[in-house]
Amino acid sequence: MQSVIKPLLQKNKSKILLIVLDGIGGLPINGKTELEHAHIPNLDQVAKISACGLHMPVSYGITPGSGPGHLGLFGYNPLECQIGRGVLEALGLGIELRKTDVSVRCNYATFKDDLIVDRRAGRIPTEQSQKLTEKLQKEIHMIDDVSIIFAPGMEHRCAIILRFPEQLAPDSALISDTDPQKEGLPPLSPTPFSENAKRVSKIAEKLINISQDILKGESKANFLLMRGFSTVPDIPTFQEAFGLKALAIAAYPMYRGLARLIEMEAPPFDGTVEDEVNFLKEKYNEYDFFFLHVKKIDSYGEDGNFEGKAAQIEAFDKLLPEILELNPDVLIITGDHSTPALIKGHSWHPVPILLKSPYVLGRTSNAFSERECLKGELGIFPAMYILPLALANSMRLKKYGA
Amino acid sequence: MQSVIKPLLQKNKSKILLIVLDGIGGLPINGKTELEHAHIPNLDQVAKISACGLHMPVSYGITPGSGPGHLGLFGYNPLECQIGRGVLEALGLGIELRKTDVSVRCNYATFKDDLIVDRRAGRIPTEQSQKLTEKLQKEIHMIDDVSIIFAPGMEHRCAIILRFPEQLAPDSALISDTDPQKEGLPPLSPTPFSENAKRVSKIAEKLINISQDILKGESKANFLLMRGFSTVPDIPTFQEAFGLKALAIAAYPMYRGLARLIEMEAPPFDGTVEDEVNFLKEKYNEYDFFFLHVKKIDSYGEDGNFEGKAAQIEAFDKLLPEILELNPDVLIITGDHSTPALIKGHSWHPVPILLKSPYVLGRTSNAFSERECLKGELGIFPAMYILPLALANSMRLKKYGA
Numbered sequence: 001m002q003s004v005i006k007p008l009l010q011k012n013k014s015k016i017l018l019i020v021l022d023g024i025g026g027l028p029i030n031g032k033t034e035l036e037h038a039h040i041p042n043l044d045q046v047a048k049i050s051a052c053g054l055h056m057p058v059s060y061g062i063t064p065g066s067g068p069g070h071l072g073l074f075g076y077n078p079l080e081c082q083i084g085r086g087v088l089e090a091l092g093l094g095i096e097l098r099k100t101d102v103s104v105r106c107n108y109a110t111f112k113d114d115l116i117v118d119r120r121a122g123r124i125p126t127e128q129s130q131k132l133t134e135k136l137q138k139e140i141h142m143i144d145d146v147s148i149i150f151a152p153g154m155e156h157r158c159a160i161i162l163r164f165p166e167q168l169a170p171d172s173a174l175i176s177d178t179d180p181q182k183e184g185l186p187p188l189s190p191t192p193f194s195e196n197a198k199r200v201s202k203i204a205e206k207l208i209n210i211s212q213d214i215l216k217g218e219s220k221a222n223f224l225l226m227r228g229f230s231t232v233p234d235i236p237t238f239q240e241a242f243g244l245k246a247l248a249i250a251a252y253p254m255y256r257g258l259a260r261l262i263e264m265e266a267p268p269f270d271g272t273v274e275d276e277v278n279f280l281k282e283k284y285n286e287y288d289f290f291f292l293h294v295k296k297i298d299s300y301g302e303d304g305n306f307e308g309k310a311a312q313i314e315a316f317d318k319l320l321p322e323i324l325e326l327n328p329d330v331l332i333i334t335g336d337h338s339t340p341a342l343i344k345g346h347s348w349h350p351v352p353i354l355l356k357s358p359y360v361l362g363r364t365s366n367a368f369s370e371r372e373c374l375k376g377e378l379g380i381f382p383a384m385y386i387l388p389l390a391l392a393n394s395m396r397l398k399k400y401g402a
Numbered sequence: 403m404q405s406v407i408k409p410l411l412q413k414n415k416s417k418i419l420l421i422v423l424d425g426i427g428g429l430p431i432n433g434k435t436e437l438e439h440a441h442i443p444n445l446d447q448v449a450k451i452s453a454c455g456l457h458m459p460v461s462y463g464i465t466p467g468s469g470p471g472h473l474g475l476f477g478y479n480p481l482e483c484q485i486g487r488g489v490l491e492a493l494g495l496g497i498e499l500r501k502t503d504v505s506v507r508c509n510y511a512t513f514k515d516d517l518i519v520d521r522r523a524g525r526i527p528t529e530q531s532q533k534l535t536e537k538l539q540k541e542i543h544m545i546d547d548v549s550i551i552f553a554p555g556m557e558h559r560c561a562i563i564l565r566f567p568e569q570l571a572p573d574s575a576l577i578s579d580t581d582p583q584k585e586g587l588p589p590l591s592p593t594p595f596s597e598n599a600k601r602v603s604k605i606a607e608k609l610i611n612i613s614q615d616i617l618k619g620e621s622k623a624n625f626l627l628m629r630g631f632s633t634v635p636d637i638p639t640f641q642e643a644f645g646l647k648a649l650a651i652a653a654y655p656m657y658r659g660l661a662r663l664i665e666m667e668a669p670p671f672d673g674t675v676e677d678e679v680n681f682l683k684e685k686y687n688e689y690d691f692f693f694l695h696v697k698k699i700d701s702y703g704e705d706g707n708f709e710g711k712a713a714q715i716e717a718f719d720k721l722l723p724e725i726l727e728l729n730p731d732v733l734i735i736t737g738d739h740s741t742p743a744l745i746k747g748h749s750w751h752p753v754p755i756l757l758k759s760p761y762v763l764g765r766t767s768n769a770f771s772e773r774e775c776l777k778g779e780l781g782i783f784p785a786m787y788i789l790p791l792a793l794a795n796s797m798r799l800k801k802y803g804a
Contacts, residue, residue, distance in 0.1 A: 001461065004461065004464065004481060005463075008464075358744075359429060359742070359744070359745065359749070359751075360429070361429065361430060361435070361751075361772055361773060362430070363430075363433070363773070364773060364776060375776075375777075376776075377752075377772070377773075377776055378782075379776075379781060379782040381462060381782075385461070385462035385463065387463075388461070388462050388463030388464065389462050389463040389750075390463075391463055392462075392463035392464070392465065392749075392750040393463075397463060397464070397465065397750070398465075399465045399466070399467050399747075399748055400460055400464045400465060400466055400467060400470055400480075401466060401467035401468075401469045401470040401471075401480070401484065401485060401490075402467040402468070402469055402485070402487050402490040402491075
């Protein structure tokens with residue numbers, strides 16, 4: 001699709017605002033979904049005059065993680081562009097990844113008599129693992145010509161970045177996990193599955209040995225298990241693909257990291273949704289496209305807290321009039337996936353979406369909810385078409401064919 | 403899709419009538435779209451008992467030109483079969499293209515001191531450019547083994563067909579435009595982008611030189627700029643793909659040309675929509691499939707004339723009872739794309755469609771309009787599936803698999 005879009009792009013001064021209410025889609029408890037239960041007069045009003053529908057983040061029945069969920073919203077086919085676990089872990093820890101990096105998720109583990117006896121090192125406290133990670137970083141900076149960057153995580157977790165002097169071939173991180181998955185087994189070797197991966201696996205082996213030596217005095221966290229070796233996906237930047245100068249506003253590092261993968265600008269940010277809206281206003285003249293991420297709705301969904309999720313939706317609804325005052329040419333409000341409180345986790349259900357622009361039918365949906373969006377003019381459609389629709393509605397696409 | 407369809411085809415005596423109301427889809431002005439505003443009791447009545455829906459000519463957000471718009475309606479994937487600008491220009495001028503042809507759109511331009519000083523030769527009057535084109539044709543018939551056919555166009559435009567003695571490889575027309583796009587620059591060379599294109603570019607170069615010599619006495623139109631080198635797409639004929647003997651009835655040459663690309667019969671025709679309907683009746687026993695093209699609805703949409711577009715829809719509505727009397731087994735009424743008066747041009751919006759046959763649910767839509775079709779049993783679906791639906795509803799497709 002991007003190859004069809006690219007030759008059609010034309011520039012103008014329009015503004016596109018994509019608001020991602022993380023995990024917005026829900027399921028009924030006592031007959032009503034979270035969106036139906038919440039009192040959201042502003043969202044309902046905008047839905048009435050917008051193009052509404054439901055988008056499918058990946059495919060029928062597929063529950064997306066945050067990575068594929070956002071890639072779809074950003075106009076990429078999440079089945080073609082995959083983000084490795086190591087990369088996602090590093091992004092979540094706020095690491096700025098480069099095209100020359102191999103990222104790895106790591107667990108501190110307990111190693112005894114050549115066996116892994118605890119895969120999580122007794123879930124050591126974050127404070128303790130952080131100290132160990134700092135110690136490792138202090139003693140290890142380079143292995144051969146590769147810079148080693150340690151990123152402390154929660155409890156027994158950390159991430160390691162192997163920063164090579166130049167970009168590697170796409171198959172260079174095809175390396176097996178060293179985690180034996182069961183306790184009482186020896187750790188596995190980082191086995192390369194391609195010719196290009198041999199160089200990376202050798203660095204990983206050396207790193208395992210050096211770190212084992214440094215950690216040998218520890219009673220619990222005396223070994224590093226490595227999983228999810230991955231390079232950043234080699235995909236066109238957002239600006240290349242869609243001709244848009246984009247700003248990501250997100251309080252959680254992982255979402256900024258996802259945006260940075262496609263080279264959206266994503267300045268460090270810490271604050272409430274209100275702060276996000278203020279930041280949006282401040283930066284409104286400087287960009288064509290804005291991705292504003294609202295996290296907490298998802299968090300309550302994950303906790304199975306139906307009322308809490310509804311309350312977070314209501315809190316966003318109260319901020320909406322202020323956002324509408326900016327009067328963007330195209331306003332899109334949706335989520336990256338559904339997180340029904342009933343399921344206490346992400347789900348495969350298509351996600352309500354509204355697209356407000358001067359070029360819609362409107363008056364097909366009476367509210368912003370799963371059931372009302374189903375009546376809308378967008379129908380049920382793959383998430384990766386949201387961005388072409390945004391471009392069309394902002395008059396940024398020329399005609400295809402004569 | 404065509405490879406799935408072909409082994410399932412079976413013959414019978416059914417008649418399929420596809421009526422294309424060019425640019426029919428619209429957007430609301432004062433709350434109502436052109437279709438909602440127009441008084442169209444006959445279309446509304448047929449919609450009530452038909453399968454209704456909205457088709458997507460190319461893809462989400464993509465505004466189709468007439469070429470891809472019609473290819474989709476004819477059952478071809480418009481993203482796979484592209485029609486070059488030169489081919490479309492030649493079709494629009496009524497040229498019968500062959501598989502051995504390379505078509506080129508040309509502009510008369512003003513050349514001075516090795517530079518193009520006016521890319522449109524002061525938009526010379528059609529009468530004057532016609533004379534020049536005739537003069538060129540008189541003096542140039544062959545270059546090497548290639549026949550040269552000139553087709554006069556409007557104002558500064560003409561088309562040139564390079565008719566080779568045999569069919570060329572598909573990449574033979576990958577040649578850059580010679581139009582420098584800006585005035586005050588020298589004309590560009592027709593640069594070949596493939597080995598096979600070299601032969602064609604050499605003919606083009608000779609043609610540029612010879613014509614420059616013939617035009618050298620002209621004060622304005624003394625140079626030919628060439629754009630959109632293209633061969634006719636190498637796609638199966640309509641009869642091969644769908645087993646239907648087809649007649650195209652269209653008053654505008656380009657639409658007959660599009661039909662001829664897939665070897666529908668498209669006799670010269672000049673007249674009103676009423677004349678088209680009479681011609682349809684006259685030929686009704688001779689074909690399986692009829693493509694009847696109604697142009698003027700689009701023209702008023704392009705002009706931004708909401709009332710005029712609605713009036714043209716009403717005019718067609720008055721003719722509908724006469725068409726219904728023919729009682730085709732399958733009647734499809736739709737457009738090749740939307741042309742909202744609000745946008746004054748083609749748009750990306752899905753297009754209302756009704757399919758009348760004995761084998762539909764019906765009673766889902768109360769009128770023929772964008773919003774009512776949205777409630778219909780066909781949903782929102784790609785245009786290229788219209789033809790398989792027509793074949794199925796005319797009982798021309800066997801079961802797939804046992």
